[in-house]
Amino acid sequence: MNGDVRQERSRVVVIGGGVSGLIAARDLARAGVPVEVLEREPDLGGRIAQARIAGLTIDVGAEAFATRGGTVEELLREIGLASEITTPAALGSWVIADDRAMPLPAAGAGGIPSDPLSRTSSTALGVLGALRAAVEPLLPARVGATSETLADLVRARLGARVLDRLVRPVSLGVYSTAPERMPIDAIPGLGAAFRRRGSLVSAARDLRDSRTAAGGAVAGLQGGMGSLVQRLRAELDRLGAQIRTGVEVGALERDGDAWSVRDRTGSEISRGGAVVLAVDERTASRLVEPSTAPADAPDGESDRVEVIALVLDDGRLTRAPRGTGALVAQERDAHRGSTHSTTADDPIRAKALTHASAKWPVLARRAGQDRQVIRLSYGRAGSAPETEALDDAAAMHQALADASRIMGITLHAASVRGMARKVWGVSGPIVAGEGPHVSAPPGVVLAGDWVSGTGLASVIPGARDAARLALRAVSGSNPASTGPVTTGGSS
Structure with missing residues (x-):
C-alpha cells in the first residue's frame, strides 16, 4: 500500500x-x-493534423514552424527528425486588399514593413503611404506610446494604409484577431523592440534580422x-x-x-x-x-478556424501566380453582422490561402507537375468559420470561388481530385482591455x-x-x- x-x-x-x-x-x-x-x-x-487526399498526405492544421531561437530544431534533433527539416520556396507571399493583389513586403513582424520605401512596400502602400511610413523613425517616441492596441499604435506611427493593407491581413490571417483587439505584446518580441528603439520600422528591422524574434524564417518537415x-x-x-x-x-x-x-x-x-x-x-x-x-x-476554444484543403489538376497553378499564398484584408464583424472586404457585393470569405505545392518543393515532387494543393482558412476571433455550417458540396464551391479570386485564375470543380476539411480551435492572443x-x-x-x-x-x-x-x-x-x-x- x-x-x-x-x-x-x-x-x-x-x-x-x-x-x-x-x-x-x-x-x-x-x-x-x-x-x-x-x-x-x-x-x-x-492543432497538428493530417489528411489523405488523392494519394497525398496533407497538413490540415499547422504546416510550419518558426526557426527563431532554434528551439524547434533542437527538439527535432533530439527525436531524430532533424534530417526531415525542409524549407519553403522563396516565392514570397501576397496580400489582397482594396480589391488589389499585391506582393507582401518583407516585414519583421505583424505586417509592419522593415523597408517602407522598397518596391514591394511602395506597390502595396502607394507613394504617399510609403513616404508616410518611411518618416516614422523620425517621430518622437512618445507618438503612440499610450496606445492600447496594435491598431492604434500602427495608425499613429505608420498611417492608415500600413494598418489596413499590411497589418490587418496579417493579424487576421495569422492570429485570427483584428488588430483593434490586439496589444502590441501579442506579437512576440515586437513590444520590447519598439520600447527599445522607439520606432516600429526599426523594431521590425531588428526582428527581421534576429534569429530569436518573431517574423523570421519558417521551416517544415518532409512528411508534414x-x-x-x-x-x-x-x-x-x-x-x-x-x-x-x-x-x-x-x-x-x-x-x-x-x-x-x-x-x-x-x-x-x-x-x-x-x-x-x-x-x-x-x-x-x-x-x-x-x-x-x-x-x-x-470546453474548448471559443474561436474556431476551418481549413479546407483541395487537390486539383490544373497546370495553370504551376506558375504560382500568388507565390506561396495570400492573406486577405477582410474582417467580418460578428456583432454588427456586417462584412468589410475587398468587394462589398461579393466578399472573399477566406482569410488566407496557402498554395502548399508551390510553398513546399517536397510536396510538389510528390504531387507531380500538374497536380496542385491549396489550403484555405476560414474563421476569425468572435465569429464562426463561414464554411462550418456548409455541406461538403457548398464548402467546396465557396473554397473554389474564394481561391479563384485570390489566385486570379478561375478554378473549376471538374479539376478537383479530392478535398478535406478540418475545424480546430484557436486560443488567439490576449484581447486588449480584457486580460483574463x-x-x-x-x-x-x-x-x-x-x-x-x-x-x-x-x-x-x-x-x-x-x-x-x-x-x-x-x-x-x-x-x-x-x-x-x-x-x-x-x-
Missing part, C-alpha cells in the same frame, strides 16, 4: 495530448517520472508536421508512458498528497502528485476555478500557446518549463505553481 501511495505521488498526469502535452510528457518520462497522458479527442496532436506527433507518440511508448485517448476530464480534486482526476460523472480516472494542464484556457479555468466558470460553458487569467494551485502547471505564446517556437520552451515545474512538484521540493498566468504571453 505504501508503495502504491509513493507511486501515485510521483506520477504526473498530463491532461491534453496536443504538442504541449506530448512534449511535457516526454521530458518527464525521460526524467524517470511515471506519466499518464489523457486526451479528450480520439487522436493526438491538437504530423511527423512530429507520430515521433513524440513513439518516444512516449518507448519510455513507458501511458496514453489514453477519448477521455474527457470533468474535475480535479486535491486528495491528501495527490490530485484526483475525475470524469464528468465524478468517477476517478487517474491520480498523480502533479498535473500538467496542457489545454485551452477555458478548460483550464473550469478545472482549477470551477466556481468562476459558467455552468453551461463548453487563470491561477493554478500548487501541484498544477499550465501549458499551451495561451500561456507561452503562439507557434511551436514559443510552445516548446513553454512545455519544457511546465515539465520542470511538474518534476519539482513530485520530487519533494516545494509544490510547483505557475501563479497568475495571463493569456497570450510571449516567449
Whole structure:
C-alpha cells in the first residue's frame, strides 16, 4: 500500500495530448517520472493534423514552424527528425486588399514593413503611404506610446494604409484577431523592440534580422508536421508512458498528497502528485476555478478556424501566380453582422490561402507537375468559420470561388481530385482591455500557446518549463505553481 501511495505521488498526469502535452510528457518520462497522458479527442496532436487526399498526405492544421531561437530544431534533433527539416520556396507571399493583389513586403513582424520605401512596400502602400511610413523613425517616441492596441499604435506611427493593407491581413490571417483587439505584446518580441528603439520600422528591422524574434524564417518537415506527433507518440511508448485517448476530464480534486482526476460523472480516472494542464484556457479555468466558470460553458476554444484543403489538376497553378499564398484584408464583424472586404457585393470569405505545392518543393515532387494543393482558412476571433455550417458540396464551391479570386485564375470543380476539411480551435492572443487569467494551485502547471505564446517556437520552451515545474512538484521540493498566468504571453 505504501508503495502504491509513493507511486501515485510521483506520477504526473498530463491532461491534453496536443504538442504541449506530448512534449511535457516526454521530458518527464525521460526524467524517470511515471506519466499518464489523457486526451479528450480520439487522436493526438491538437492543432497538428493530417489528411489523405488523392494519394497525398496533407497538413490540415499547422504546416510550419518558426526557426527563431532554434528551439524547434533542437527538439527535432533530439527525436531524430532533424534530417526531415525542409524549407519553403522563396516565392514570397501576397496580400489582397482594396480589391488589389499585391506582393507582401518583407516585414519583421505583424505586417509592419522593415523597408517602407522598397518596391514591394511602395506597390502595396502607394507613394504617399510609403513616404508616410518611411518618416516614422523620425517621430518622437512618445507618438503612440499610450496606445492600447496594435491598431492604434500602427495608425499613429505608420498611417492608415500600413494598418489596413499590411497589418490587418496579417493579424487576421495569422492570429485570427483584428488588430483593434490586439496589444502590441501579442506579437512576440515586437513590444520590447519598439520600447527599445522607439520606432516600429526599426523594431521590425531588428526582428527581421534576429534569429530569436518573431517574423523570421519558417521551416517544415518532409512528411508534414504530423511527423512530429507520430515521433513524440513513439518516444512516449518507448519510455513507458501511458496514453489514453477519448477521455474527457470533468474535475480535479486535491486528495491528501495527490490530485484526483475525475470524469464528468465524478468517477476517478487517474491520480498523480502533479498535473500538467496542457489545454485551452477555458478548460483550464473550469478545472482549477470551477466556481468562476459558467455552468453551461463548453470546453474548448471559443474561436474556431476551418481549413479546407483541395487537390486539383490544373497546370495553370504551376506558375504560382500568388507565390506561396495570400492573406486577405477582410474582417467580418460578428456583432454588427456586417462584412468589410475587398468587394462589398461579393466578399472573399477566406482569410488566407496557402498554395502548399508551390510553398513546399517536397510536396510538389510528390504531387507531380500538374497536380496542385491549396489550403484555405476560414474563421476569425468572435465569429464562426463561414464554411462550418456548409455541406461538403457548398464548402467546396465557396473554397473554389474564394481561391479563384485570390489566385486570379478561375478554378473549376471538374479539376478537383479530392478535398478535406478540418475545424480546430484557436486560443488567439490576449484581447486588449480584457486580460483574463487563470491561477493554478500548487501541484498544477499550465501549458499551451495561451500561456507561452503562439507557434511551436514559443510552445516548446513553454512545455519544457511546465515539465520542470511538474518534476519539482513530485520530487519533494516545494509544490510547483505557475501563479497568475495571463493569456497570450510571449516567449
